[in-house]
Amino acid sequence: MINLLSDTVTKPTSGMLQAMFAAEVGDDVFREDPTVNALEAKCADLFGHEAGLFCPSGTMTNQIALKVHTRPLDEVICDEMSHIYQYEVGGYAFNSGIGVNLIRTPNGILSADLVEAAVRPPYDWLPRSTLVVIENTCNKGGGGVYPLETIREIRAVCRSKRLALHLDGARIFNALVAKGGTPADIGAAVDSISICLSKGLGAPVGSVLVGSRDFIAEARRVRKAMGGGMRQAGYLAAAGIYALDHHVERLQEDHAHARCLADTLAALEYVQNIRPVETNIVIFDLVPPATPAVFWSI
């Protein structure tokens, strides 16, 4: 039985476990863990940014980004389907004291026009728009990929309106593998990125936040305040380095499997409305009276 619930349902390969065993470690709160430092530098370099920060989860990297990019009473513009709104327990309000300005799209892919229309005018009685978050690929949207040009157009709006642009890139490597382009191209078009190592890349734990040196210096303080300062975290970072070195190209296999699954589902009369499959996510509806319980029992 293969569990297709999520790309988080993975276990380390023996090669990854060996890399973890062999890791050189130190106390990362004192910045003395060479493996964590290497992972952070590797991610920053890949995306052409100055610095990186290893965190226990993608929720934490996103929440830190929200906190550092905003002040209380600000507002973040994002898609209604975005992870920061749907699946982070309302942490934007809890951790940062900010609101959300939600945009509705069919697939979680924003456009520059939609973003521009959502930016608030500077009246005392309105929340202040200071941040846009895009999600590439968009999980709830079905794993669709942003065209690079669209990200650049959104960035231009952000620049002209003085908003920061954060990329929730939990599955950024799925996007790159599916549509081409380089991490540096994506990196150059945004202010900060969250990268998940524990999704399709198969590491057991970990996400990396990348951005400018000043941004990451502040992010490091917020991480500590959130309880995310880890000690000999190099054992986990080693899994992340291994994943980046060995598992990025293999995402293609996941994408091929997802397409195969979608094709198989398309032939079933009790399945309808399969969303376009661009990467590793397949979303579909059942034709009533079929229910998930019936589907599982077939």
Ligand SMILES: *Cc1c(COP(=O)(O)O)cnc(C)c1O
């Ligand atoms: C999984 C995911 C995250 C982070 O999730 P964690 O489980 O906290 O690591 C962030 N954004 C998106 C789009 C995700 O799918």
